[in-house]
Amino acid sequence: MYKRLSAILFPIATVLLIGAVVWGYQENQEKNAILIKAENQYQRAFHDLSYHVDRLHSELGNTLAVHSASTSSHRKGLVNVWRITSEAQNEINQLPLTMLPFNKTEEFLSRIAKFSYQTGVRDLTKQPLSDSEVKNLKELYKSSAEISKELQAVQDKVISNRLRWMDVETALASQDEPKDNTIIDGFKTVDKKVGEYPELDWGPSVSSMYNRRSVKKLGGTPVTLDTIKDKTAKFLGNSVTGDIKVTENGKGTEWASFTAQVQGANNEVTTLDFTKNGGQLIAYSNNRTIGPKAASYEQAREKASAFLKDKGYSDMTPVAYDEFDNTSTFTFVTKLNDVLIYPEKITVRVGLDTGDVTGIQASDYVYERENRQPVGEPKLTLEEARKYLNSDYKVKYHRLALIENEMFEKVLTYEFGGAINGSDFKIFINAESGVEETIEEIQSRKQGARS
DSSP states (O other), X not given: OHHHHHHHHHHHHHHHHHHHHHXXXXXXXXXXXXXXXXXXXXXXXXHHHHHHHHHHHHHHHHHHHSOTTOHHHHHHHHHHHHHHHHHHHHHHHTSSOTTSOOHHHHHHHHHHHHHHHHXXXXXXXXSOOOHHHHHHHHHHHHHHHHHHHHHHHHHHHHHHTTOOHHHHHHHHHSSSOOOSOHHHHHHHHHHHHHHTSOOOOOOHHHHGGGOOOOGGGSOSOBOOHHHHHHHHXXXXXXXXXXXXXXXXXXXXXXXXXXXXXXXXXXXXXXXEEEESBTTOEEEEEEOOXXXXXXXXXXXXXXXXXXHHHHTTOOSEEEEEEEEETXXXXXXXXXXXXXXXXXXXXXXXXEETTTOOEEEEEOHHHHHHHHTOOOOOOOSSOHHHHHTTSOTTOEEEEEEEEEEEXXXXXXXXXXXXXXXXXXXXXXXXXXTTTOOEEEEEXXXXXXXXXXX
């Protein structure tokens, strides 16, 4: 009996053992293949980063070497600087540096990209490089040489010691403080040196990008927790079914704000965020589960518009629409004397099961409204502005709109909505110069958002 069982079970056990070994071997091979692929991607991104920073240094030198009156060479050089810097930024994003303090270098490259792009795209024959901008280029040329030298030193160690980026990822993911990692130490050294560079005058258009909004830039006096509770109760009205819990965020800092939460039925939570100065609402969200789609676009838009009007946001016009997972999102902007103020926008989220509003985001509206500038009058007539359009562009509507252009300047434009080559677009023509400020392609379902 034993021999008979052994004769049957032994081959089966042998087959299972061999199968387990083969399966384990294949799993190990697949895992190794994935690790090798990731390592190769990291190595390629790192070596490309080192190459592009070196090329950045060379291109800045070429731009400085040409005659001061050679505007075409300056434009070509600045566009190349922008392109190379953008490549370097992309390569940094491919490396496992999210938990490594490398933000000073990333911001430095970002500023170079914005500076070179905005300087290069302007008409240099009318507005040549200023003394301050040339000084900036000289400083950037010097700084890029130092960054390139440091990265090449890390690169040499990586190659000579056959260092692996996967070890960097493991070290950064570890809860323990990473110690004695050549690559990590090298990048920390680069970032430290960048942080010690003298502050440059990047100009108002570039600097404005990095002027973060804070409560100090808002008017109004600081409000209390009780005031926020009252504002929350007023905003929610009869839908308040539980206690209102208010917490203060960033107490004592320039980013101080309040968050109010209300627990509802079925584990629904309603959250409202307010500024500390003035207690202005900047966000509202209800996390209820969205059911099957039942409401139409028109019903959702009507409810979104009525909601804003009921909450005190008057003179708002929908300009864009999107839909995902039974939820629609409308973008509303202020309409002032028949001019759309695009920077003053509010996004409204609507559940398409009932058509009720489930959230709004109003931070742009709050901050931009606080610093509104006079709109002014257009210098070009409508017909004069229309002449700057492509002759094949079929205009469906037109209106005046204040927008923020690529130079981060507020400009009055004529907005022309229409079609060309089978697609719909919005084209914004500067109402003073006729310059084509920006073009936006729009999906057919977004057309209905226009009023």
